[in-house]
Amino acid sequence: MEVDKGKGEAEETRKVAEADRDTVTLKSSDGKLFEVSKEAAARLSTVLAGMIAGGSIDDNGTDLKQIGSEALENVVDYCNKHANSIPSAALISSSISFNTAPFKEPEEWERKFVDRLSHDALFDLVEAANFLGMERLLDVTCHKISEMMKGKSPDQIREVFNIKNDYTKEELEEIRQELAWAFYDD
Amino acid sequence: MTTTTTMPESPASPPRATTKRPRHGHDAAPSLPDEVIVDHILTRVPAADAVRFRAVCRNWRAALTSDHFTRSHQTVRATAAKPPEIVFFAPGAAAGSTAFYSSRLYNSTTPQNDGSSPASATELVTVSDLRATDLVMSGGCHGLTLLFEPGESAYHVINLSTGEHVSLPPCAWANRAIPYGPYVLSSAGLGFHAAPNEHKVVRLFEDGWTKRPRCEVHGLSSGEGWRPIAGEEVPRRASPAGHRCSSTGASTGT
Incomplete structure (x- = not known):
């Protein structure tokens, strides 16, 4: 069989198991294939659950054009780890919005999982989790980013989030004076 | 080769950013959808950081000072153990x-006895x-704290997370427990009235002139000043606590 392959990435392309339909095959924007347990995908991602229920899963690789291979690999990795370490569905808050579901602190393995990610990989994973409707993964990754932001200056934050400063010098000075206590002497 | 399935538009996915973000360069930091930044990330940062980040850009200031954010931040932070x-x-x-x-x-049940302070x-x-030498903390509600300066007969409401504070309009003097003594016959509470979405301060005191008990209420948003509580006259037996340490009872009187 043939699948689209990224340049020089054939060795990383996983073969679709023809007989095994306990898994779904996902295809990243750059054409790499990843397999994930159907049960875990449906449990952790509202979008994948909808696609599985709606029969719009492609055995040869469901296109996820918005997600790069590195992020998709992390998504799949998370699903597998989650399946192995969570005995019950108690932690899964899919389809519950952020302001009603009490957030449970990341588990030890979840902390390790996000801690090893580079800055860019973490942000990519947030986007992927958001796109796939993976509420718990979104919680865990956003929690990590919020921890990274503690004590940072507005300049540092603009850099991290790629934001342009659209204040005038005078406006910024005004804000700093008004909220002086919240600024460090820098 | 079979046809590939494309991703359906999902209700869970936010509107895509119009500009595709630059990739993996030193000067090209990634950007996330606003909804994710505000609802999922900024709601998790401590209040002091959230205040400082108003200086990041206009969009952030608008988001961080909105009612929507304040409510979400309260909820998310409150659930953190x-x-x-x-x-x-x-x-x-x-x-x-x-x-x-x-x-x-x-x-004693907290596993903290590891020798650290x-x-x-x-x-x-x-x-x-x-x-500070003339100050009483009279309880709090929804992140706001009520302060009383008995020597000045002045009330203040402060947000101890952000430092923002307001002084309430001047109010009638309360009678002193002992002439010229530091204790006044007054107590007050801060409450939240959900229907008009407003914080209110209620004070029960013995009037310095008439020596009669009085009850007044002040709404923080309406700014109409102190007014007598609606309804019946305050019964004579309802004597205010004669202490500097006023009661912390919160009330949502009309």
Whole structure:
């Protein structure tokens, strides 16, 4: 069989198991294939659950054009780890919005999982989790980013989030004076 | 080769950013959808950081000062497991100022006895024009704390997380427990009235002139000043607590 392959990435392309339909095959924007347990995908991602229920899963690789291979690999990795370490569905808050579901602190393995990610990989994973409707993964990754932001200056934050400063010098000075206590002497 | 399935538009996915973000360069940091940044990330940062980040850009200031954000931030932060804390104050470094501190409380069941200092105080905010030597903390509600200066017959409401504070309009003097003594016959509480979405302060005191008990209410948003509580006259037996340490009973009177 043939699948689209990224340049020089054939060795990383996983073969679709023809007989095994306990898994779904996902295809990243750059054409790499990843397999994930159907049960875990449906449990952790509202979008994948909808696609599985709606029969719009492609055995040869469901296109996820918005997600790069590195992020998709992390998504799949998370699903597998989650399946192995969570005995019950108690932690899964899919389809519950952020302001009603009490957030449970990341588990030890979840902390390790996000801690090893580079800055860019973490942000990519947030986007992927958001796109796939993976509420718990979104919680865990956003929690990590919020921890990274503690004590940072507005300049540092603009850099991290790629934001342009659209204040005038005078406006910024005004804000700093008004909220002086919240600024460090820098 | 079979046809590939494309991703259906999902209700869970936000509107895509119009500009595709630059990739993996030193000067090209990634950007996330606003909805994710505001609802999922900024709601998790401590209040002081959320205030400082108003200086990041106009969009962020608008988002961080919105009612939607305030409510979400309260909810998300409140669910984070935290040991109980006490709040106290002391005269600040500058004359006539007051510094507020918080300190975590640990009980014997908390696995904290590892030799580290059990509790250290963190400075929250310092407020000038507030004399710690004449100040009573009269309880709090929804993140706001009510302060009373008996010597000035003045009330203040402060947000100890952001340092924002307002002084309430002047109010009638309360009678003193002992002539010229420091204790006044007055107590007050801060409450939240959900229907008009407004904080209210209710004070019960013995009027300094008429020696009769009175009850007044002031709404923080309406700004109409102190007015007598609606309905019946305050019964004579309803005597205010004759202490500097006023009661902390919160009320939502109309």
